[in-house]
Amino acid sequence: MDRTRIAVIHATHASTTPVAEAFARGWSDAEVTNILDDGLSRDRQRQPHLTDSLRKRIQGLATYAYDSGADAVLFACSSFGEAIDGAARQIPIPILKPNEAMFRAAIAYGDDLALLVTFEPAGPAMAAEFEELGELENHSAQLTTVYVPDALGALHRGDLATHDSLIASAAGEVSGASAILLGQFSMASAAVACAQATGTPILSSPDAAVRQLRALHHKN
Numbered sequence: 001m002d003r004t005r006i007a008v009i010h011a012t013h014a015s016t017t018p019v020a021e022a023f024a025r026g027w028s029d030a031e032v033t034n035i036l037d038d039g040l041s042r043d044r045q046r047q048p049h050l051t052d053s054l055r056k057r058i059q060g061l062a063t064y065a066y067d068s069g070a071d072a073v074l075f076a077c078s079s080f081g082e083a084i085d086g087a088a089r090q091i092p093i094p095i096l097k098p099n100e101a102m103f104r105a106a107i108a109y110g111d112d113l114a115l116l117v118t119f120e121p122a123g124p125a126m127a128a129e130f131e132e133l134g135e136l137e138n139h140s141a142q143l144t145t146v147y148v149p150d151a152l153g154a155l156h157r158g159d160l161a162t163h164d165s166l167i168a169s170a171a172g173e174v175s176g177a178s179a180i181l182l183g184q185f186s187m188a189s190a191a192v193a194c195a196q197a198t199g200t201p202i203l204s205s206p207d208a209a210v211r212q213l214r215a216l217h218h219k220n
Helices: 011-026 040-046 052-067 083-088 100-107 123-137 153-155 160-173 186-197 205-219
Strands: 005-011 031-037 072-075 110-118 140-149 179-182 201-202
Touching: 005 011, 005 052, 011 031, 011 072, 031 040, 031 052, 040 052, 040 083, 052 160, 072 123, 083 123, 100 123, 100 205, 110 123, 110 160, 123 140, 140 205, 153 160, 153 186, 153 205, 160 186, 179 186, 186 201, 186 205, 201 205
Parallel strands: 005 031, 005 072, 110 140, 110 179, 179 201
Antiparallel strands: none
């Protein structure tokens, strides 16, 4: 039997390892194909809003994944939600936004959720996705976004220890949250340090996404 092929689309090298580790833990039988456009995050950071050019690139990447034989597509870049929705309407295979599965899992923990991000444009984009999910599913959860400066720069310098420490410190300062969400795939490495810094449940997006993709596969 052919293995299920999942195409994962990245906007940074930093998300490739968390994805590989999540599939190893949660769905080792899947065939994972990584597609990288490492200019996406830089170009998105320069723009206050999604541009037509960025939308076309997201559509093009999803189309390439489909044409390459993917059975499903997972986007690992957290500030392109509206563009990913547009691509999903055009391509006849499941296309999953980075944090869709994590958001659904987080709602079960309670109404007060904290979202940590290290890429500042991801915050508003993800908050909009969460609000849209609330309208669709009629949940009452509220999301508070916390930007963690300097962590992403440390990661890009190869300083994973500082990256994780800064995120864990921010998690430790969160009070009153039912759960803390690590907003980008590249932040998953900090989950253990965050759990040690706070008694609040910590959720990361790669494992939740893999669980949802596997459930979709078995359902079909």
